[in-house]
Amino acid sequence: NAGVMQNPRHLVRRRGQEARLRCSPMKGHSHVYWYRQLPEEGLKFMVYLQKENIIDESGMPKERFSAEFPKEGPSILRIQQVVRGDSAAYFCASSPMDRTEAFFGQGTRLTVV
Amino acid sequence: SQQGEEDPQALSIQEGENATMNCSYKTSINNLQWYRQNSGRGLVHLILIRSNEREKHSGRLRVTLDTSKKSSSLLITASRAADTASYFCATDAPFQGGSEKLVFGKGTKLTVNP
Numbered sequence: 001n002a003g004v005m006q007n008p009r010h011l012v013r014r015r016g017q018e019a020r021l022r023c024s025p026m027k028g029h030s031h032v033y034w035y036r037q038l039p040e041e042g043l044k045f046m047v048y049l050q051k052e053n054i055i056d057e058s059g060m061p062k063e064r065f066s067a068e069f070p071k072e073g074p075s076i077l078r079i080q081q082v083v084r085g086d087s088a089a090y091f092c093a094s095s096p097m098d099r100t101e102a103f104f105g106q107g108t109r110l111t112v113v
Numbered sequence: 114s115q116q117g118e119e120d121p122q123a124l125s126i127q128e129g130e131n132a133t134m135n136c137s138y139k140t141s142i143n144n145l146q147w148y149r150q151n152s153g154r155g156l157v158h159l160i161l162i163r164s165n166e167r168e169k170h171s172g173r174l175r176v177t178l179d180t181s182k183k184s185s186s187l188l189i190t191a192s193r194a195a196d197t198a199s200y201f202c203a204t205d206a207p208f209q210g211g212s213e214k215l216v217f218g219k220g221t222k223l224t225v226n227p
Contacts, residue, residue, distance in 0.1 A: 093156075
């Protein structure tokens with residue numbers, strides 16, 4: 001059973017470009033969470049999704065950020081028109097139905113130049 | 114706003130010593146979890162303690178939970194250089210509608226010197 005898979009591991013984008021981060025949850029997990037981590041900081045919650053539904057997006061910036069978890073395929077975190085301040089590590093976690101434990105991917109490190 | 118706050122922010126000890134990290138939180142919780150993050154890597158789940166539990170052990174790890182004080186501690190006994198990492202506590206914060214999300218503190222950076 002593969003763990004949570006995130007790709008790419010590293011992503012470099014120029015200011016104004018779009019960044020697409022992908023997360024494949026563990027097999028059988030229906031809950032996906034996205035977190036952002038700045039250097040030397042903890043993880044800040046962004047969004048919680050179930051298949052085809054956004055459950056809690058209270059941590060998502062109002063503009064430029066969106067997330068989806070389609071019926072088929074990975075969850076996608078999309079950042080439009082990236083700015084330098086978007087540079088961070090973005091982690092995805094998944095959990096089973098009972099949400100007892102969240103398993104994290106290795107993260108995508110986004111650098112905006 | 115942050116739910117969990119770990120202290121100390123940084124801790125440096127010698128191999129073989131015990132390391133204690135604390136976590137305080139603000140609202141009622143269902144569970145509290147501790148995670149470890151090696152530099153530049155993802156998070157590894159260490160232990161989960163439920164709100165009705167007071168203490169839990171896993172190998173060299175001991176976690177306590179005091180819901181009256183809204184605090185938890187993580188004790189690593191007989192530390193090793195390989196324990197060098199950042200340690201985070203995470204609580205599930207109830208969200209209206211019945212869903213919960215994990216809310217993390219800023220972490221304690223542990224350095225174990227050989």
